[in-house]
Amino acid sequence: MRAALEAIFATRIDHVRVIEHSWFVRLHGRAIATTRRGRIYLRGSAQEFYTNPPLLLHEYCHVIHQWQPGTLTVARYLAEWLRRGYWNNRYEVEARAFAQAHAAALHTRLKGGGASAAPAPQPSSASRR
Ligand SMILES: [Zn+2]
Numbered sequence: 001m002r003a004a005l006e007a008i009f010a011t012r013i014d015h016v017r018v019i020e021h022s023w024f025v026r027l028h029g030r031a032i033a034t035t036r037r038g039r040i041y042l043r044g045s046a047q048e049f050y051t052n053p054p055l056l057l058h059e060y061c062h063v064i065h066q067w068q069p070g071t072l073t074v075a076r077y078l079a080e081w082l083r084r085g086y087w088n089n090r091y092e093v094e095a096r097a098f099a100q101a102h103a104a105a106l107h108t109r110l111k112g113g114g115a116s117a118a119p120a121p122q123p124s125s126a127s128r129r
Pocket residue numbers: 058062091092095
């Protein structure tokens with residue numbers, strides 16, 4: 001799972017802590033996850049999280065692409081949220097687009113590991129008369 005995510009993000013993600021069954025998420029209304037710098041807080045279990053490619057990509061996008069470079073801060077998120085709400089604020093739009101763009105690729109990597117997805121080359125029967 002980590003290798004698959006690291007391939008998609010093209011960076012290491014092992015410094016990101018995932019905190020399951022977090023009370024902190026409960027402070028965020030009905031959210032199922034919330035992020036901070038280097039952290040992902042989950043309402044549910046890590047196991048559920050790791051088997052949900054779109055959610056994985058969405059939350060890691062917030063951490064790796066937004067918190068890490070500093071484009072996302074609590075103050076900035078609040079300002080965006082007040083202006084545009086949850087759905088249309090630029091951080092959510094970006095995370096959603098990223099998840100959508102890479103969900104299929106992650107799903108394939110998690111399932112097949114790549115090598116098994118390609119059919120083994122077969123000798124052509126036409127060449128053996
Ligand atoms: Zn989000």
